[in-house]
Amino acid sequence: MSNRSLEEIHPRTILSTMKPYSPGKPIWEVQRELGLEKVIKLASNENPIGPSPLAVAAIQSSLANIHRYPDAETIDLRAAIARKLQVTSEQVIVTNGADELITLISETFLESGNNIVVPSPTFSEYEFGANLMGANVVEVPLRDDYQYDIDDILGAVTVQTKLLYLCSPNNPTGTYMKKQDLYRLMDTLPPHVLVIFDGAYSHFVTADDYCDGLELVRQGYPIVVTQTFSKIYGLAGIRVGYGVAPEKILQSIRQVKEPFNVNTLAQIGAVAAILDDAHLEATRDMNARGREQLYSALQELGLAFTQSMSNFLLVELGPDAKVIYDSLMKKGIIVRYGGAWNLPHHVRISIGTAEEHMALIKALTDILKDLKTN
Ligand SMILES: *Cc1c(COP(=O)(O)O)cnc(C)c1O
Numbered sequence: 001m002s003n004r005s006l007e008e009i010h011p012r013t014i015l016s017t018m019k020p021y022s023p024g025k026p027i028w029e030v031q032r033e034l035g036l037e038k039v040i041k042l043a044s045n046e047n048p049i050g051p052s053p054l055a056v057a058a059i060q061s062s063l064a065n066i067h068r069y070p071d072a073e074t075i076d077l078r079a080a081i082a083r084k085l086q087v088t089s090e091q092v093i094v095t096n097g098a099d100e101l102i103t104l105i106s107e108t109f110l111e112s113g114n115n116i117v118v119p120s121p122t123f124s125e126y127e128f129g130a131n132l133m134g135a136n137v138v139e140v141p142l143r144d145d146y147q148y149d150i151d152d153i154l155g156a157v158t159v160q161t162k163l164l165y166l167c168s169p170n171n172p173t174g175t176y177m178k179k180q181d182l183y184r185l186m187d188t189l190p191p192h193v194l195v196i197f198d199g200a201y202s203h204f205v206t207a208d209d210y211c212d213g214l215e216l217v218r219q220g221y222p223i224v225v226t227q228t229f230s231k232i233y234g235l236a237g238i239r240v241g242y243g244v245a246p247e248k249i250l251q252s253i254r255q256v257k258e259p260f261n262v263n264t265l266a267q268i269g270a271v272a273a274i275l276d277d278a279h280l281e282a283t284r285d286m287n288a289r290g291r292e293q294l295y296s297a298l299q300e301l302g303l304a305f306t307q308s309m310s311n312f313l314l315v316e317l318g319p320d321a322k323v324i325y326d327s328l329m330k331k332g333i334i335v336r337y338g339g340a341w342n343l344p345h346h347v348r349i350s351i352g353t354a355e356e357h358m359a360l361i362k363a364l365t366d367i368l369k370d371l372k373t374n
Contacts, residue, residue, distance in 0.1 A: 018131050021124060025334050036332040040359055042350040043334040045171070045201070045312050047234030049286060049353070051269070052279040055235060058272035059265045070267055072259040080271045081242055085214055090247040093254065094270075096261045098200060098228040098241030102129050105196060105224060105243075107256045109162045110135040116163040117156045119148060121172060121341035123198065126165045135162070146173035146306055146314070150181050154188055164189065167198040168213075169205060172341055172348040174308025179211035186221050194249065195223040201310040203232040203280065204287050210309065217244050224249060229266075231311065232283050233273040240266040287311045290351040297361045301368060312350045314343070320371055321345045327367045333360055 024043030031039050074094040082089045095101040106129030110116070116130045120139035127137045140156045143149050148166075157164065166185075169176040177185075186195065197213035205212075213225040224245040230236035240262055243250070273279070294313055298305050304316040317324050325337040325347055338346035349360070 014131065014134055018128070019124075021128065022340050024336055025329070027334070030329060030332065030334055034330060034332070039332045039334065040352065040356045041334045042352050042356060042360065043336045043348075044236070045231055045310070045350045046236050047232060047283055048290075048351070048356065049234070049279075049283055051234035052273040052276040054276040054279070055233070055269040055273040059238075059269045062265065062268045066264055068264065070260050070262060070264040074262055074267055077240075077242075077262075077267045077271050077274075080274050081244075084274050085244060087214065087217060087244055088247075091217060091244055091250065093243045093245070093250045093257070094262050094267070095241050095243070095257070096263075096266075097230060097239040098198070098226045098243075099125050100239075100261060101224075101226050101241055101243045101253075102126060102196070103132070104253050104256050105163065106130060106133050106135070108253045109194060111162075113160065114162045115158065115160045116165060117153065117161055117193075118165045119153070119167065119170060121343060122165065122167045123171045123200075124340065126163075126167075126196070130163075136160075142170070142173065142175070146170070146175045148175070148177045148181060150185050153185060157190065157193055159192070161193050163196055164193050165196045165198065167200070168210075169201045169308065169310040171198075171200065171310070172312065172336070172338070172343070172346075173306055173314050174310040174312060175306060176205060176207065176210050176309045178209045180209070182211050182213070182216075186216060186223070191222070193222070195221070197223055197225045199225050199227045200231055202227060203284060204311045205309040206288055207309055214244060217246060220246055222246070222249070224253075229270050229273060232280060233270070233276075234279070234283070235266070235269055235273060238263075238266045238269055240270045286353070287351050290354070290357065293354060293357055294349070294351065297357065301361070301364060303364075312348050314338075314346055314348050316346050318345050321347060323371070324364070324367055327370075328360075328363055331363045331367075333363050335360075 027039045078089045078092040081092045102125045110133035112134030115136040117138045118126045202212040226243045228241040306314045336348040
């Protein structure tokens with residue numbers, strides 16, 4: 001041991017006020033802590049049928065080349081995304097998960113004293129990015145039915161507002177912004193506000209009046225649409241996400257990006273996954289059926305939930321929500337507790353397979369029965 005002190009080594013003051021991200025508990029951790037063999041995870045909105053088999057095969061066949069640096073410009077993957085989304089390669093940026101893109105956007109646009117406007121409750125990474133840069137977070141509560149209120153959002157924007165985040169469908173509520181509302185908002189916002197449209201769950205939407213934001217990019221609006229390979233494409237573990245935006249905006253974001261942010265296997269897997277329409281359709285179908293299955297089971301249990309356009313449901317369990325969450329965990333079923341969103345009476349449950357739902361409903365039924373008799 002050296003006798004030098006660490007007392008005078010000071011991290012930035014802002015770090016002492018930053019909230020850590022609380023991820024869904026991983027399966028191995030619950031297995032280890034509770035000594036359970038079978039654990040069902042419905043906590044992180046992952047793809048319950050697994051990754052695209054084409055992606056797995058492509059990754060396997062490229063393992064021998066990982067002594068080489070990845071393509072810093074992700075040329076093949078940007079071309080594949082651009083083709084799929086009918087934009088140009090210059091309008092696409094690829095990142096280490098969409099989470100990295102949120103950080104890069106924060107680093108690119110936010111100075112201390114600026115603010116971001118976010119709906120509330122929503123995904124916590126927006127706030128994280130703002131905090132990191134010393135910017136303030138202005139929360140606009142969703143209405144009681146968790147719908148967006150366009151006038152409230154417009155009313156929250158000031159001269160200090162650099163970014164407006166719209167998560168649609170929103171995590172954790174599953175509600176979305178209607179197309180006509182999105183256009184009204186985009187056409188009314190002052191020109192100094194960049195909109196970040198988080199479409200992590202776009203692929204799961206079945207409503208006709210939804211807009212995934214991509215047409216606004218094609219029309220040149222000041223908007224960045226973020227999407228990810230972590231959800232419908234089933235590649236959460238390999239970390240790849242992307243943004244679609246007017247070229248000029250991406251030029252700035254590229255200035256803060258590390259050259260090799262997306263690894264070789266992620267690039268190759270994602271190119272294969274985006275071409276795997278069968279896997280995407282199978283996932284989408286299963287999700288739509290799974291939502292209906294869960295709706296009716298929850299209704300039978302007398303539990304309230306929010307209609308979702310996503311691959312998760314926000315379920316109201318009342319004052320016992322934390323107890324029920326803990327009891328589910330003890331039975332080997334991981335869901336997400338709502339406390340982190342200031343929704344202490346709720347849990348968020350990811351759509352899983354039919355078997356996983358049966359196990360969940362059985363466990364919930366037993367727990368609710370126990371609570372009643374005690
Ligand atoms: C999961 C998620 C993301 C992105 O996740 P990555 O794994 O980092 O690509 C982005 N936004 C929302 C709202 C999410 O739920």
